[in-house]
Amino acid sequence: MRAFGRWLLWMLFAGLALQVFFVGRIALMAVVDPQSTAFMRSEAWRIAGQSLSTDKPWRWSAQWVDYDQISPHLKRAVMASEDAGFTEHGGVDWEAIESAWQKNERRQAQAEKRAEQIERRLARKPEAVEAAVKAIKPPKIVGGSTITQQLAKNLLLSGERNLLRKGQELVLALTLEALLSKQRILEIYLNSVEWGEGVFGAEAAAQRYFNKPAARLTAQEAVLRDAPRLGLPGPPHQHHRGAHGVGADSMTPLRRFAPSPLKGGTTPVAGPSPFHGVPGPRHCVGSRLR
Numbered sequence: 001m002r003a004f005g006r007w008l009l010w011m012l013f014a015g016l017a018l019q020v021f022f023v024g025r026i027a028l029m030a031v032v033d034p035q036s037t038a039f040m041r042s043e044a045w046r047i048a049g050q051s052l053s054t055d056k057p058w059r060w061s062a063q064w065v066d067y068d069q070i071s072p073h074l075k076r077a078v079m080a081s082e083d084a085g086f087t088e089h090g091g092v093d094w095e096a097i098e099s100a101w102q103k104n105e106r107r108q109a110q111a112e113k114r115a116e117q118i119e120r121r122l123a124r125k126p127e128a129v130e131a132a133v134k135a136i137k138p139p140k141i142v143g144g145s146t147i148t149q150q151l152a153k154n155l156l157l158s159g160e161r162n163l164l165r166k167g168q169e170l171v172l173a174l175t176l177e178a179l180l181s182k183q184r185i186l187e188i189y190l191n192s193v194e195w196g197e198g199v200f201g202a203e204a205a206a207q208r209y210f211n212k213p214a215a216r217l218t219a220q221e222a223v224l225r226d227a228p229r230l231g232l233p234g235p236p237h238q239h240h241r242g243a244h245g246v247g248a249d250s251m252t253p254l255r256r257f258a259p260s261p262l263k264g265g266t267t268p269v270a271g272p273s274p275f276h277g278v279p280g281p282r283h284c285v286g287s288r289l290r
Helices: 002-028 038-053 072-082 094-121 126-135 147-156 163-179 182-192 202-210 219-230
Strands: 257-259 266-268
Touching: 002 147, 002 163, 038 147, 072 147, 072 182, 072 219, 147 163, 147 182, 182 202, 202 219
Parallel strands: none
Antiparallel strands: 257 266
């Protein structure tokens, strides 16, 4: 019993030390640009392994640029597609999480109902039932993560899906919001997020897809470049997976945004959208970055 108590004490101490380490890393990011993230290092190992075991060439690009060197059109496009309430929430959008939980439960119930219907129709053919049930696609999991949560996961955590990792993600998201400004969070996110396999950050993606710096991206190019992350066709002859794709079922036609007088903000503008027919967000983003 005493040995178990010591083990438990050591586990608590290790957990506390890990949290202190995380807080220190995040605090340092207020003044030091992170050169890589846990997700980037994981992808580097995966891509390197593929290049060694297959004929697939090694392709990797990442380049840090300051916040002012990223097009405001891209900032608005990313906030609109990934986290419409970024400027308003404190790192975690509890309503979005609850909504995503309810939607996942409904989809799971629908999948189970379809399986039951198939079993009843093919009750006399057990082999056919098993094959038909296996053919049913598992329900797509909808997430309610904010940009801050995505950054917390990419920076410091693994890609595992479990409650412990999700709980740590929430704690880190709140820590990021407490220690960094919204502008700094968005700057790190835009420099570390993946646009296509092995393409990390706004500058690397702008150079890869449009052969120009991220600062010179137009509004249309910003939407096109974010398209792979929305599950849409990207720039001509380019179609890469994104690190955090958003399901097309959650999109409506993109509204037109104009810069607000405040830095980084947006104001919805009346009139026809210049991107008519391109899926976009449900809500506009906030009017300012603190």
